[in-house]
Amino acid sequence: MKFDLMTDLYVFMLAAFIGFEVIRRVSPLLHTPLMSLTNALDAIAVVGAILLVGAHKSTFSTVLGTIAIVAATSNVVGGFLITDRMLKMFKSSRTKKS
């Protein structure tokens, strides 16, 4: 158990470093779609909510979990949808003329 925690901490640290390096390279042009994309990815928390509801341990946990799935799924669907809509609009003057 203790070693699992350490592994998780290592994973968190490495992911944070990767995050910093990758996101620093994102052009300021795309900061709005970046935020909506990370928002959609963050909604992966839906996985935790699905396990909670599926286990059906108590009515209380199922109710909370169901609301949580609704909230996260709306982020997944809405987040990817709007990010793609925004990115579709970005065109360079070169591609436009061709």
Next chain:
Amino acid sequence: MQVSQYIIEITYLVATALFILSLKWMSSPSTARHGVWAGELGMVLAIAGTLLNHGIVDYKWIAIALVLGTIIGVPLGMVQMTAVPQRTALSHAFGALCVTLVGTAEFYLRGSDVSRFTMSVLCMEVILGSLTFTGSLMAAGKLQEVLPQRPITYKGQNIVNLGVLAIAIGLAAFVVMHPGHTHVFPFIVGIPLLFGVLMIIPIGGADMPTVISLLNSYAGLSAAAMGFVLDSKLLIVAGALDGASGFILSLNMSKAMNRSFSNVLFGAFGQEQPGGAAGQETRSVRSATAEEAAAILSAASRVVIVPGYGLAVAQAQHKVRELYDALTKRGVDVKFGIHPVAGRMPGHMNVLLAEADIPYDKLLDLDEINGEFPQTDVALVIGANDVTNPAARTDHSSPIYGMPILDVDKARTVMVIKRGMSPGFAGIDNPLYYLDQTLMLFGDAKSFVGAIVRELGSAAQDQPR
């Protein structure tokens, strides 16, 4: 471990890799859409993998919730581009809600039967989650203008706010030390809910880009904390990526305003302007008509347009596009200078201009465009104010002194489209308007730009080239 368990773990591993790739591809507009696809694929894989889990005995509520979430999500993905900031704030709230609810359920299911470390991350999860939930709802309300946009401040506000947060953290520490006292837990969820509201009350419209980024970071960190509680590496990685992204964006935003985080959160901006305003009424400004503006623009060879939040409010982006077309057709070189905090969230202006079909290679960042202003014939400021205020460079007493600005005053002619002479969100007078080379174009951004385009059109018919 059973075979199906391996399959689930592999889907998580692949999903994690796809999430990182997804952000990597966001680095350039030419690959960015691949990023969305990678993210979608990763998400579908992870959810499908989770549904295989043996621990799931009942699919009914999962299915209902997934369908309901999709029904809510689609309209949220179809909002107008000008409404993207409030939509983003709302989705931060939803993400935080999910994390808080799962955390709360986990607390009551596991009771006191968890390690101290798990209990402390669980408390962090719900504290961050619930303050992000109400904070983001407040931010969305202010952006949608359901709530007053003006910062509301009172004496001792910071002490009250920090005190409230300190109580929640204190209670969390107590539960970590004495896991049996579950009756304290509702307060650990409830008090940060209150703190989230209090935190956003003193924040004004101009600070929204920083605050949205900060809330984004909190939402990510709370999801990462949830990953620790559930021992899910996928969730830890996704949360860490989101947290890092929000953190970098908030750093960018506060740098672009020359302010520290604590200053944004604890020092409401410009609610009072002692002195300064007096004596400036006597200064005169020069104004011009659309016809004059069109004549100056068509005689120019280099034009830089500086858009601000006023352009979004007036929905003028399509008219600006017509102006861009009309000038480009006459051989005028037109570029856009975009300040990082223009608009209500990072990159907001770029999205609006891209929506109006303006090629993204004409949209230049602060650092890229500032060197060009001395060679610029006309700088046309549309609905931007504080980000063009030369007092930030020269006037030590100005509240925005030191903030990097777009040096429009270095252009040969400056034209400013503005409703009237009222100061900007920060309530600071702008000396730019009184310069000799500045022409004020009073009117609504959309109709004024439209009028200039019409003038350019009729002039073109008079003297065909």
